[in-house]
Amino acid sequence: MIKRKIILDCDPGHDDAIAIMLAAKSQAIDLLGITVVAGNQTLDKTVVNALNVCQYLNLDIPVYRGCENPMIRDKQIVADDIHGDSGLDGPKFEPLNREVEKQHGVLYIIDTLLKSEGDITVVTTGPMTNLAMAIRLCPEILPKIQEIVLMGGCYQLGNMTPAAEFNVLADGDAAHVVFTCGRKITMVGLDVTRKVLCLPSVMERMAKTQNKASKLFIDLMTFFNKSQNEVFGWAGGPLHDPVTIAYLIDPSVLTTKEMFTQIDIRSEQSYGRTNCDYFNYFKKKPNSNVSIDIDVEKFWDIIEEGIKAYN
Ligand SMILES: [Ca+2]
Numbered sequence: 001m002i003k004r005k006i007i008l009d010c011d012p013g014h015d016d017a018i019a020i021m022l023a024a025k026s027q028a029i030d031l032l033g034i035t036v037v038a039g040n041q042t043l044d045k046t047v048v049n050a051l052n053v054c055q056y057l058n059l060d061i062p063v064y065r066g067c068e069n070p071m072i073r074d075k076q077i078v079a080d081d082i083h084g085d086s087g088l089d090g091p092k093f094e095p096l097n098r099e100v101e102k103q104h105g106v107l108y109i110i111d112t113l114l115k116s117e118g119d120i121t122v123v124t125t126g127p128m129t130n131l132a133m134a135i136r137l138c139p140e141i142l143p144k145i146q147e148i149v150l151m152g153g154c155y156q157l158g159n160m161t162p163a164a165e166f167n168v169l170a171d172g173d174a175a176h177v178v179f180t181c182g183r184k185i186t187m188v189g190l191d192v193t194r195k196v197l198c199l200p201s202v203m204e205r206m207a208k209t210q211n212k213a214s215k216l217f218i219d220l221m222t223f224f225n226k227s228q229n230e231v232f233g234w235a236g237g238p239l240h241d242p243v244t245i246a247y248l249i250d251p252s253v254l255t256t257k258e259m260f261t262q263i264d265i266r267s268e269q270s271y272g273r274t275n276c277d278y279f280n281y282f283k284k285k286p287n288s289n290v291s292i293d294i295d296v297e298k299f300w301d302i303i304e305e306g307i308k309a310y311n
Contacts, residue, residue, distance in 0.1 A: 011039025011126030041087025066105030
């Protein structure tokens with residue numbers, strides 16, 4: 001099997017941590033590097049979290065520090081109501097002895113893409129600041145991007161405002177740069193990620209594989225489910241970010257529809273809205289494959305297999 005080469009740009013984050021876990025040992029994926037952005041928590045914290053996950057799972061994958069603020073907006077929003085003070089509350093990690101790479105995350109993305117054969121997919125599971133900055137700094141990378149698979153947005157309801165999903169709201173301008181870049185985009189939004197709720201039955205199933213990865217999964221999701229329950233009233237939290245990786249492992253897990261998507265970067269009320277033209281009102285050329293459904297059974301099978309890969 002030819003492995004899909006990916007750069008994972010993330011803001012760990014409980015669901016980002018599971019995405020790292022799933023990508024790192026998959027036979028279908030070659031995880032080249034992890035670039036980190038501020039999002040679920042401040043950059044200092046999300047970088048530490050990425051390093052902690054790699055150290056805990058014994059993954060030899062370089063971690064790069066990216067942008068700590070949005071491209072244009074003054075204020076970095078964080079999601080401490082969902083992810084806690086550390087951004088990854090729940091598990092207890094050993095003292096950290098991993099170090100972040102010296103190169104800036106944005107420059108790593110540029111260098112790696114320029115040197116490639118055009119066979120690298122960029123996966124973003126946080127605000128899209130790093131990728132957008134890389135595109136603006138060096139547009140020559142564009143033809144080298146095989147595909148952009150992003151967790152973000154929604155064509156239905158947001159999770160931070162009625163209109164907007166967190167990753168896009170946190171840096172709508174960066175999302176605008178990405179959605180107008182002209183490369184193939186697969187958008188994994190709340191419309192599908194809210195269908196993969198980490199319910200008690202899922203927790204029981206994943207706990208059965210008794211290894212490092214299942215322990216991390218349970219420690220993370222126990223905290224995540226509690227805060228999702230407090231904020232949204234759900235019995236299990238939606239496992240947003242790993243859907244991107246599950247899609248790369250088995251594209252049939254998602255049903256997508258080509259749509260023209262624009263980011264609202266103008267309004268006060270709906271800033272960060274992904275306006276996906278589902279009914280093709282605008283008669284514009286589609287710029288995104290928007291996920292509209294997910295095979296829930298298949299998704300949990302992929303997660304379970306991902307956990308078992310650590311046996
Ligand atoms: Ca994330």
